[in-house]
Amino acid sequence: MGKKLVNPVLRGFHPDASILKVGLDYYMATSTFEWMPGIDIYHSRDLVNWRHVASPIQTCFQLDFKGNYNSGSLWAPHLSYSEGYFWLVVTDVKTNTAFKDTLNYLFVSKDITGDWGEPLFLHASGFDPAFFHDDDGKHYLVSMLYDHRLDYERFSGLVMQEFDWHKKELVGKRQRFFKGTDLGVCEGPQLVKKDGWYYLLAAAGGTGYSHAATVSRSKYLEGPYELSPWHPFLTTKDDPDNPLQKSGHACFIEVQADEWYIAHICSRPLQKRGNCPLGRETSLQKIVWENGWPHLANGSHHPDLYVEKPSIAKQIAQKMDFSETVRFTNQDLPASFKSLRMPINRPEISLTDCPGHLRLYGRQSISSLHEQTLLARRWQHFNFIAETEMVFQPANFQQMAGLVLFYDTDNWVYLHVSFDDNQEKKYIQLEENFQNKFHYASDRIYIEKETPLILRVEVTKEVAQFSFKYPEKQSFQLVGSKLRIDGLSDDAIKSGGKLAFTGEMVGICAQDMYDHKSHADFSYFSYLEKHREKE
Incomplete structure (x- = not known):
C-alpha cells in the first residue's frame, strides 16, 4: 500500500491546479488550453486518488476558441466556494504579441457536476486571476496587470478590485497592491487568510526550468506585503537532479487543523533538464508553519517525489495505472x-x-x-x-x-x-x-x-x-x-x-x-x- 504518496498525483498535462475543500470533499481544477471540454475538475476524499467529475466549458456559446493560437485559450483556472456556489474563474487568451487579449470570465454553479451556465465577463487586463472571499463577506478579484505600452514593462504588478455578488460586477477602484519580487513576472496570485494575516501565494520565474512560487504576507488586505524569509517558497531552479522539475504555480489546502499541503505544477524530463513530453503535471507537498510563515515540510524549497500521505489517506492505496x-x-x-x-x-x-x-x-x-x-x-x-x-x-x-x-x-x-x-x-x-x-x-x-x-x-x-x-x-x-x-x-x-x-x-x-x-x-x-x- 505504501506509506508515501507518489508524485505527480495528476499525471500528464494537468497544469495550474487550483485546489479547494468543501466539507469532506476536495476538488482540483486544471488548465486545458485549446482542448474541449474546457477546464477539468477532479474530486477526491483522500487527496491521493482523483476522479474526473466535471468540465464546465462545453460549448462555443460559452467560450469560442476557434482561431486561437496554439497554447492560448484556457489558462490557469481558479476554483473557490462562496455564497452557496462554486466559483470558477478562467482566462481565454486570444493573442500573444506586444498586446495580449486576455478575456477573464466567471462561471458559477450550485453543483460541481451541474450546469455552469453562461460566462460573466469580468475584465481583459492580465491573466490567471483568482477570487478571494474575505471573512467580512466581501469578494475581491486579484489579478496581474499587463501593460502593452512599449516603453513600460509588460508586468505592471498585481491588482485587486471588489466584486459585488448581487450586482454581478466589479465595483470601486482597481488597486495596485504588489509589485512582485526579484523573480520577475508574478502570475497566478492567490490569497489565503490565516491567524489574522493575509498570505499571497504567487507563481514567478516563467514556465520553464526557472519556475518558482513565492509567499508574502500582510496584516492588511491592500498591503504592504513583506516577502517570506523562505524565498523562494518552491523551485527546482537550483536542483537539476530533482525528478519534479519546473515546480512552481501552487495553491494552499488545509486538510485538518495544522495540517496543510500545496498542490503545485511540475514536469518530469526524460533526461536532466531535457524535454518533458508529458507536459506540466500536478503534485502535492506537505507544508508546515513556522513563526507565521509556511514552508515545505522537508525544510527546503525543493519538492519531493515521495511525500507523507495526508492523515485522511494513511490506509489508502494510490492508483498508478491509467490505462x-x-x-x-x-x-x-x-x-x-x-x-x-x-x-x-x-x-x-x-x-x-x-x-x-x-x-x-x-x-x-x-x-x-x-x-x-x-x-x-x-x-x-x-x-x-x-x-x-x-x-x-x-x-x-x-x-x-x-x-x-x-x-x-x-x-x-x-x-x-x-x-x-x-x-x-x-x-x-x-x-x-x-x-x-x-x-x-x-x-x-x-x-x-x-x-x-x-x-x-x-x-x-x-x-x-x-x-x-x-x-x-x-x-x-x-x-x-x-x-x-x-x-x-x-x-x-x-x-x-x-x-x-x-x-x-x-x-x-x-x-x-x-x-x-x-x-x-x-x-x-x-x-x-x-x-x-x-x-
Whole structure:
C-alpha cells in the first residue's frame, strides 16, 4: 500500500491546479488550453486518488476558441466556494504579441457536476486571476496587470478590485497592491487568510526550468506585503537532479487543523533538464508553519517525489495505472477524450450514425486552428501502446483519417490512410511535422480497399514505432522506422521560438479537404501502459 504518496498525483498535462475543500470533499481544477471540454475538475476524499467529475466549458456559446493560437485559450483556472456556489474563474487568451487579449470570465454553479451556465465577463487586463472571499463577506478579484505600452514593462504588478455578488460586477477602484519580487513576472496570485494575516501565494520565474512560487504576507488586505524569509517558497531552479522539475504555480489546502499541503505544477524530463513530453503535471507537498510563515515540510524549497500521505489517506492505496480501452458502444465518450478547439458534442462526432462505432466526419486539415475533427487523450506514461481499429473508404487524396501523436497544429506525427488518385488505390503512410517542417516518415503502403485496419503506436520514452495490421492477421507490419518524438514537448517547441506549455496527446482524427462528406468509423481505442515505470 505504501506509506508515501507518489508524485505527480495528476499525471500528464494537468497544469495550474487550483485546489479547494468543501466539507469532506476536495476538488482540483486544471488548465486545458485549446482542448474541449474546457477546464477539468477532479474530486477526491483522500487527496491521493482523483476522479474526473466535471468540465464546465462545453460549448462555443460559452467560450469560442476557434482561431486561437496554439497554447492560448484556457489558462490557469481558479476554483473557490462562496455564497452557496462554486466559483470558477478562467482566462481565454486570444493573442500573444506586444498586446495580449486576455478575456477573464466567471462561471458559477450550485453543483460541481451541474450546469455552469453562461460566462460573466469580468475584465481583459492580465491573466490567471483568482477570487478571494474575505471573512467580512466581501469578494475581491486579484489579478496581474499587463501593460502593452512599449516603453513600460509588460508586468505592471498585481491588482485587486471588489466584486459585488448581487450586482454581478466589479465595483470601486482597481488597486495596485504588489509589485512582485526579484523573480520577475508574478502570475497566478492567490490569497489565503490565516491567524489574522493575509498570505499571497504567487507563481514567478516563467514556465520553464526557472519556475518558482513565492509567499508574502500582510496584516492588511491592500498591503504592504513583506516577502517570506523562505524565498523562494518552491523551485527546482537550483536542483537539476530533482525528478519534479519546473515546480512552481501552487495553491494552499488545509486538510485538518495544522495540517496543510500545496498542490503545485511540475514536469518530469526524460533526461536532466531535457524535454518533458508529458507536459506540466500536478503534485502535492506537505507544508508546515513556522513563526507565521509556511514552508515545505522537508525544510527546503525543493519538492519531493515521495511525500507523507495526508492523515485522511494513511490506509489508502494510490492508483498508478491509467490505462483504458474504450469500445464505442455507449452513448457517451469517456472523460479522458478531448476535442481540439471545438465542442466534443457536435454532429461531426457521432456514436449513433454507425452503431458500435465512433464516426468522425472529416472537416478541415490537421493544421487548422478552426474546425478540426480530432479526438485525443493525454499521455500519462512515458511508455505506452495506443491502438484503434478503423474503417475508412477515401475517394481522393484530400480525404485522410488515422492515428496521431499530437502536441499542436505545428507539431505532430500522423499515421494516416488516404487515396492515391493515380494508382486508384488506398494506402497508409506516416507523416511528421515538427515546427511546421513537414515530411513523410515512411513509404506509401498500398492496402486492401474494403478491409478494416488496426493502427498502433508504441511509445518508449523519446521513441515511437508505428504499425498496422488486418484484423485477421496475427502480427503487425511496421510503418517506417523508429522515430524520435521528444520534439513533441514544450521545451523543444520553445527552442524554435514558439510559445508552448500544454502537453502531448494521442488520438484519432479525420480530414476532408474536398467536400467535408467522408467519414471514418472506429470500433475501439485503447491506451495501455507498456510496463511499470521506475518511480
